Amino acid sequence: MGLKPTNQWLKAYTQLEATSNAEAFRKQQNKICEPLMGFFQNAEADIIQDYLIQNGLFVPVKNDPPYIQAWLKKRFLTITEKLYQKFRQKWNGPDIPIFVLPSNERSLELSKWYGGNAGLCYPDKLFLFINSNATAKQVAAVFVHEYSHACRLKHFPKEEQEYQLLDAIILEGIAEYAVRKLLGNAYGNQRLEIIPPETFCSYWEDLISPHLSITRNDAIHDHIMYGGRGIPKNLGYLIGYNLIKQFIKRNTYPISKLLYLPNATFLDVINDIRGHE
């Protein structure tokens, strides 16, 4: 497994002409999303396309082949392959297919807060959406974030549809901690910051604690993780990151061990934070 030949899919995409954006969408579906259908259960190419676009894949337009060709020259697959070999060994990580594709460079949200790169990780596959101007360290940041998920998910004792809000909060907290620990504070989700204990406790008691065991199919799950409509942006990520930072203050663990600690181990720190309000 490992790197899948997305460079060849992208070349095939650039070789077909599109006279409208609608044609460019169909071209992306045929050349990039149809080959992915075997990696999803019961999902058609258009459903996969919509979902990947919502998670940061480039939005196809009729005149984008020159941009894709320039992206291909940057050798992002080679950079990712090296990262994969390194972290698979370092973290005893899983052997999964990895798909590296261009990101959406027209999203101000993505460029302002996430360094222009995005990703999506499942227990059995990983996507990276990379900006054409990304540096090797920026590629490493998004790879570390996503591959840390793959490592932790490999050991989850439940099916994906049973994953709960607490699982997501800790997954994202570990991922963002790992990115900053390995690459520095300028990397990772720039909305995340260290918040005072009283703010942490107030969010925890009011918004997180009552919903810890809801599953990801419940609308509240994504509302808390992503925020919006009265909830701070990326609240679930913010809480997860602060929880892991507080945990690391009190316990010394390398990332390779942190990745595999059970959820309950992290929750022990909550009472301690309450005591320091």
Add this chain to the structure above:
Amino acid sequence: MSRHHYDLCCRNIGRPAKIVTHDGQVHRGIIRRVSPSRVFLEPIGGRRNLGGYGIGFFGYGAGLGIGIALGAIATIAFSPFFFW
């Protein structure tokens, strides 16, 4: 392109549509109103969630009240079915 999208939306008021904007938002709903600069959808529920864990970025579509700027639209697809 805005003019093209304006005409297309005007011709299809009352039909279910999927609109993808350049910033990666996917909007699904019935076209209810079109102004010279925006199209207003009545959202259709049942978004298919393919799961996974991302970086925190997610392109949710806007609701009826906000409207979608015609100039921000990358593509519009129509369907006679409510299969979303």
